[in-house]
Amino acid sequence: MHAVKTKRRINLSAVVAVSLFAILLLAGMISRNNGEKHKETPPERNEPSAETALAAENAAEPENQPEEGQAPLRAVDPDKPMVALTFDDGPSGEYSPLILDCLEKNNAVATFFEIGCNVAKYPEIDKRAAELGCEIGSHSYYHNVLPGQSQEDIAEDQRLCKEVFENAIGTDPVLIRPPQGSVVKSILNQYDQIFVGWSVDTEDWLYQNVDRTVNKVQQAGDLDGQVILMHSIYKESVQAAEILVPWLIEQGYQLVTVSELFAYHYGITPEKHYYYAYDYFISDGTLMLS
Numbered sequence: 001m002h003a004v005k006t007k008r009r010i011n012l013s014a015v016v017a018v019s020l021f022a023i024l025l026l027a028g029m030i031s032r033n034n035g036e037k038h039k040e041t042p043p044e045r046n047e048p049s050a051e052t053a054l055a056a057e058n059a060a061e062p063e064n065q066p067e068e069g070q071a072p073l074r075a076v077d078p079d080k081p082m083v084a085l086t087f088d089d090g091p092s093g094e095y096s097p098l099i100l101d102c103l104e105k106n107n108a109v110a111t112f113f114e115i116g117c118n119v120a121k122y123p124e125i126d127k128r129a130a131e132l133g134c135e136i137g138s139h140s141y142y143h144n145v146l147p148g149q150s151q152e153d154i155a156e157d158q159r160l161c162k163e164v165f166e167n168a169i170g171t172d173p174v175l176i177r178p179p180q181g182s183v184v185k186s187i188l189n190q191y192d193q194i195f196v197g198w199s200v201d202t203e204d205w206l207y208q209n210v211d212r213t214v215n216k217v218q219q220a221g222d223l224d225g226q227v228i229l230m231h232s233i234y235k236e237s238v239q240a241a242e243i244l245v246p247w248l249i250e251q252g253y254q255l256v257t258v259s260e261l262f263a264y265h266y267g268i269t270p271e272k273h274y275y276y277a278y279d280y281f282i283s284d285g286t287l288m289l290s
């Protein structure tokens with residue numbers, strides 16, 4: 001027993017010694033290889049300077065160009081105040097193009113929660129909006145209030161929306177604003193989308209009065225992080241937008257899309273099956289209904 005143990009110990013020692021030698025040898029080879037690699041490759045190629053990184057970025061730019069119907073990338077300063085203008089119920093063949101003209105003139109963007117059956121009529125309007133950097137959200141196909149609808153009705157609405165939005169902008173929107181802002185939990189779960197409400201209601205649809213709509217926004221206080229609700233189907237809303245867009249910019253707000261607001265102001269990736277509504281925006285992202 002004792003002799004066997006000793007023999008094993010010797011064998012073990014031999015194995016350890018050989019292993020150590022092998023490790024040291026390998027380590028030497030590896031470090032030599034590294035040395036050779038460093039000799040072959042100039043250090044500046046391993047650690048690109050700011051200039052070469054920029055050059056690489058610029059060279060890669062053509063590949064980063066947006067696909068047809070998709071928004072180009074925009075620079076948003078997360079440290080500066082920002083607000084999201086949203087327009088519901090379009091596209092309107094008459095008024096939506098005027099809102100887009102106003103946004104384009106002011107180098108600004110908005111989010112349009114469009115009704116599917118209107119998108120079917122004016123796909124080119126949403127295509128232009130997306131190309132200007134605006135965001136297109138869904139506002140359902142027929143603008144029927146969601147609570148109370150059967151699963152089949154909802155599935156059919158989703159199918160129709162997918163078809164018209166994909167035709168217009170090449171994709172099904174990730175955002176949805178429920179008609180009248182009304183939704184219940186069981187319905188949230190039936191949509192593979194992010195529900196978005198608003199925090200400043202201009203009531204433009206109710207009064208259709210330019211001054212009233214403008215005042216609602218101008219007297220709403222601090223608008224940083226807020227979502228303003230307007231509609232793209234009234235002449236007075238267009239006129240109000242023509243006053244509000246330059247005014248907001250003058251006040252120092254960046255006009256951003258809703259997705260940009262989530263990313264740059266709230267610093268979040270919004271989740272599907274949740275409703276980011278009044279409470280969320282008014283509490284600066286601390287209150288959440290789901």
Ligand code: NI
Nearest residue numbers: 088089179180
């Ligand atoms: Ni609506």
